[in-house]
Amino acid sequence: MLVAPYDRHVKKTKRRTGKGVEAAVPRELEPSFTIDSPEVRVYVGDCRGIVPRLPEAGKVDLIFADPPFNWNRAYDQWDDSMPREDYLRFTEEWLDGCVGALADHGSMWVNIPDDTAAEIVVHLKRRGLQMVNWCIWHYRFGQNTESRFISSHVHALYFAKDVGKRTWNPGAILEPSDRATTYFDPRTQNKKEGKAGMRVPMDVWYGPYWGRIQGNNRERRANHDNQLPEAYLERVIRACSNEGDLVMDPFLGSGTTGVIAHALKRRFIGVEFSDQNAKSAFERIKKGPVRLGASLGQSTAIHPARKLGERSAFLKGIDKLEFDFAPR
Numbered sequence: 001m002l003v004a005p006y007d008r009h010v011k012k013t014k015r016r017t018g019k020g021v022e023a024a025v026p027r028e029l030e031p032s033f034t035i036d037s038p039e040v041r042v043y044v045g046d047c048r049g050i051v052p053r054l055p056e057a058g059k060v061d062l063i064f065a066d067p068p069f070n071w072n073r074a075y076d077q078w079d080d081s082m083p084r085e086d087y088l089r090f091t092e093e094w095l096d097g098c099v100g101a102l103a104d105h106g107s108m109w110v111n112i113p114d115d116t117a118a119e120i121v122v123h124l125k126r127r128g129l130q131m132v133n134w135c136i137w138h139y140r141f142g143q144n145t146e147s148r149f150i151s152s153h154v155h156a157l158y159f160a161k162d163v164g165k166r167t168w169n170p171g172a173i174l175e176p177s178d179r180a181t182t183y184f185d186p187r188t189q190n191k192k193e194g195k196a197g198m199r200v201p202m203d204v205w206y207g208p209y210w211g212r213i214q215g216n217n218r219e220r221r222a223n224h225d226n227q228l229p230e231a232y233l234e235r236v237i238r239a240c241s242n243e244g245d246l247v248m249d250p251f252l253g254s255g256t257t258g259v260i261a262h263a264l265k266r267r268f269i270g271v272e273f274s275d276q277n278a279k280s281a282f283e284r285i286k287k288g289p290v291r292l293g294a295s296l297g298q299s300t301a302i303h304p305a306r307k308l309g310e311r312s313a314f315l316k317g318i319d320k321l322e323f324d325f326a327p328r
C-alpha cells in the first residue's frame with residue numbers, strides 16, 4: 001500500500017483532521033464517479049498511487065497532464081508550495097506512473113510553465129519516450145507586471161512511446177494557411193500534400209477561443225482560475241486519438257480533458273485529488289462542452305491580408321475548401 005510518501009503534500013489543515021490523508025490513496029481502487037458509455041471513470045486521490053494500479057496499465061492511448069505548477073496556488077486540498085526538491089520528486093513519480101500506463105502506440109502531453117519544462121523533457125527522454133513537438137500555448141491575457149516581460153505562454157510537451165506507431169489525425173485539426181488567407185498565393189491550391197488552402201497548425205497555439213479562461217468566460221467553472229480552454233483539449237484529442245480510444249488525465253481539475261474526450265466519444269479516466277473538484281468535473285462532463293468545434297478551421301494569421309490585386313479571385317476558392325469535420 002503506497003501511503004507513506006504520498007500524504008506529505010496534503011494541506012496541513014486537512015492533514016490535522018486526517019481527512020486529506022485518507023483521500024490521498026484510497027484503500028480500494030474504486031472510481032467515485034462513472035458513466036457507462038462512452039465509459040468515464042473519475043477517481044479521487046493522488047494520481048501517484050492510483051495510476052500505477054489501474055487495470056489499463058500499458059493500454060492508455062492518450063494522456064494529457066496539467067499538474068500543479070508549485071506556484072503556491074490555493075488549491076482546494078493540494079499543497080502547492082513544496083520545497084523544490086520535493087516538487088521534482090513528485091514530478092518524476094507521477095511521470096513514471098503515466099509512462100507505465102501508456103500503450104506502446106500512445107501519446108502523452110504535459111502542460112507546464114518554464115520552471116519545470118526542461119526537467120520534464122529530460123526525464124521523459126530518459127524513460128524512453130520520443131519528443132514529437134515542443135508546442136507553446138500562447139495567451140494574450142498574462143498577469144500584468146512592470147518588473148519583467150509579461151508571461152504569456154505555457155509549454156505543451158508532446159511525446160510518444162513510438163513516433164511511428166502513434167495515432168496522428170492531421171485532417172481533423174487543419175486551419176486555413178496564411179498563404180490562403182493573407183498572401184493569396186495560388187501555390188497553396190495546387191500543393192501535393194494535404195488540403196488546398198489548409199495547413200496543420202503551427203507549434204505556437206493561440207487564436208479565437210484560445211485565451212486564458214477569465215472569470216467572465218462562458219467556459220469558466222467556479223473556483224478554477226487555471227482552467228484550460230476547450231479549444232486546447234479539442235486539438236490534442238482530435239489529433240492524437242480516435243473514437244473509442246482511452247484518454248486519461250491524472251490532474252482532472254475542472255474537467256476540461258474529460259468533457260472534450262467524452263463529447264468526442266473517447267473513453268476517459270480522470271484522477272483528481274480534491275473530492276469537491278472531482279464531483280464538479282464529473283457534473284461538467286455530463287453536461288458537455290460549451291464550444292465544441294468553435295475553434296476549428298479558424299485562421300490564426302497575424303498580419304492583415306495583402307491588398308487585393310488581380311489574384312483576388314483566388315479568395316473565392318477559400319469558401320469551397322472542405323474540412324474533415326463540421327466547423328460551427
Ligand SMILES: C[S@@+](CC[C@H](N)C(=O)[O-])C[C@H]1O[C@@H](n2cnc3c(N)ncnc32)[C@H](O)[C@@H]1O
Binds near residue numbers: 229251
Ligand atoms: C492545474 S489543475 C488542472 C486544471 C485542468 N487542466 C483544467 O483545465 O481544469 C491541477 C489539478 O490537479 C489536482 N492535483 C494536485 N495534485 C494531485 C495529485 N497528486 N493527484 C491528483 N490530482 C492532483 C489539483 O487539485 C488540481 O485540481
